[in-house]
Amino acid sequence: MVASRTATTTTDSGRELSPSERWFWIIDRISPANCVGRVRVHGRLTTEQLERATAVVLAEYPLLRMGVVDTGDGHPRAEPLAEPRIPLRQFSCDENDAWQRHIDTEMITPIEVSAGFARLADIAYAPGASDEYHDLVLTISHIIVDGRSLMTVLRKIIEYAVRDEIEPVASRPSVAPSDDLIPVAARGFWRYVYTTMFDQAAALALRPRRLRGKVPVALPDRLTRAIYRKVPAEPLAELADDCRRAGVTVHGVLASAVARAIGAAAGSTGGIAGIGSPVDFRGLLEPQPDTDELGNYAPVLTAFVRYGAGVSPWQAARSVNRQLSRGVRQRRHLATVAGMRFGTPRTVHTGTRIVEMVDRRAPWNVSVTNLGRADFPEEIGGQRLSGVTVAATNSCVSALTVAIVTAHEEMRIAFCYVDGVLTAAQAAHFADRVIAELVSRSAA
Incomplete structure (x- = not known):
């Protein structure tokens, strides 16, 4: 059972991208600026668990509920999305190293940052068997994260997915860049x-x-x-x-x-x-x-x-x-x-x-x-x-x-x-x- 969680909207006010964020946004327009993390989970994972986990992460982090609006005047903005989500792609594979090829795909595929900054893939091996395991691959735009931040989100997605109960998660206050x-x-x-x-x-x-x-x-x-x-x-x-x-x-x-x-x-x-x-x-x-x-x-x-x-x-x-x-x-x-x-x-x-x-x-x-x-x-x-x-x-x-x-x-x-x-x-x-x-x- 998942405990109730609170997501306030008062922190979801948009803001102009900072100069360092704008630098990565410009780079991303030339060639993808993506950070990718992977971890293997030994055991069963369901669509419902992962969708629940991404919903909690979205509730916690205002930045993940935003997308970039190109204002056309040199002042791109991070603005709240009407329906924020972390897209989830799931597929099964027999090859133990399929995650490597998938990361290559993630690194050459741009994130449409106007619709959000992150996406998640779940690669299942031997689904339904006693030795089932999964590779979770999380990709977030470098516009808003470094490697440590990426790993934080990936760890929390796993925690929220596999735990039977989750403490209430309030939306964090917006933090300046x-x-x-x-x-x-x-x-x-x-x-x-x-x-x-x-x-x-x-x-x-x-x-x-x-x-x-x-x-x-x-x-x-x-x-x-x-x-x-x-x-x-x-x-x-x-x-x-x-x-x-x-x-x-x-x-x-x-x-x-x-x-x-x-x-x-x-x-x-x-x-x-x-x-x-x-x-x-x-x-x-x-x-x-x-x-x-x-x-x-x-x-x-x-x-x-x-x-x-x-x-x-x-x-x-x-x-x-x-x-x-x-x-x-x-x-x-x-x-x-x-x-x-x-x-x-x-x-x-x-x-x-x-x-x-x-x-x-x-x-x-x-x-x-x-x-x-x-x-x-x-x-x-x-x-x-x-x-x-x-x-x-x-x-x-x-x-x-x-x-x-x-x-x-x-x-x-x-x-x-x-x-x-x-x-x-x-x-x-x-x-x-x-x-x-x-x-x-x-x-x-």
């Missing part, structure tokens, strides 16, 4: 200029490697595919122990491994690779959003990672950690988001030109998006969970997103590449190099 929560000390035009020019100046001096294909792929033609790998419990525990002994983070080692793979893909035996790392800044915002709030709270900081025979993975990891820590201390990620009101274009036409410029001049086109440990219990309502995975499109200004999430004592990595910049075989080789780096390094 992250742009409006930047502390005053991190705002200002000149801070934004400094932050923007810092990476450009460093790139001019260091000449970092970027991932390049043999033939350029036009922005509207950039479709994201993915190759999946995982680090099981035992080697993951060994990696974490080695990182603690070396005084570095797992993220630093991940970035080091990706930098080496970029060099190998370029046929380079040594050099520097530019790596983008989204950094969660919820804790620095004023007021600080709830950990379960939806939004984009992970702007990118750049690290320039040296690789080659004379550079150990631990040296490279320490460099990554130092660069990211310095960027956080200097609040460069805050200044970047606060300054988007100075740099975000008003129209898709001018936005396309700026996206093309960013694509040409950005000091990196590979990001390492590490969500860390996801808040997914081993079991909910008597049903076991496994296979937590996150993936993302490249939003047409990058060539590869290495998306990582750790849950249930294993790390899953999606190598989300632009088809044409890499082939499937090249992406698989790239992924295998990174995994080999992670599981075969020796502490120094």
